Amino acid sequence: MKTFIAILGATTVLGVVGSAFAADAGQLAMGKERFDYWCDTCHAGDPREAGRFLPGTASLNAKYNGSRPGALVDRTDLLPPYVELVIRKGMEGMPFFRKTEISDTEMKAIAAYLSRNTRQ
Numbered sequence: 380m381k382t383f384i385a386i387l388g389a390t391t392v393l394g395v396v397g398s399a400f401a402a403d404a405g406q407l408a409m410g411k412e413r414f415d416y417w418c419d420t421c422h423a424g425d426p427r428e429a430g431r432f433l434p435g436t437a438s439l440n441a442k443y444n445g446s447r448p449g450a451l452v453d454r455t456d457l458l459p460p461y462v463e464l465v466i467r468k469g470m471e472g473m474p475f476f477r478k479t480e481i482s483d484t485e486m487k488a489i490a491a492y493l494s495r496n497t498r499q
């Protein structure tokens with residue numbers, strides 16, 4: 380009986396850990412999908428079409444002058460609260476986004492995606 384309970388306990392722990400990872404991967408996938416939809420036109424790192432102008436990447440390249448990557452997806456210093464603030468308030472040449480365009484869940488997913496390489 381003890382062994383049975385131990386196995387049951389271990390399976391439950393594995394199950395919980397497993398689903399936490401699954402939720403994380405799902406959130407990152409949603410963040411990437413929403414970023415590509417709403418933000419990529421200005422913030423793409425890779426100007427696939429010749430002559431495509433990316434106001435976000437271009438501004439940030441000029442602002443940081445090589446000290447940080449211009450493309451948001453390559454950043455390693457972004458924190459979720461900052462990304463969420465910029466999404467809701469906008470910034471210089473960047474429009475803000477309403478909850479009817481980007482829901483709180485989607486906003487948090489985008490922030491998690493852009494902060495995935497930040498050591499916290």
Ligand code: HEC
Nearest residue numbers: 417418421434435438439462465466470471472473474489
């Ligand atoms: C119409 C073009 C445009 C769109 C669409 C856009 N941005 Fe921006 N974004 C900009 C510009 C331009 C800047 C730079 C502002 C400046 O120079 O201070 C910027 C700056 C930022 C910054 C600040 C980076 C820093 O280093 O301070 C973040 C974060 C950001 N954008 C996130 C997003 C996210 C997330 C989305 C999609 C939900 C998005 N942006 C959509 C144009 C855009």
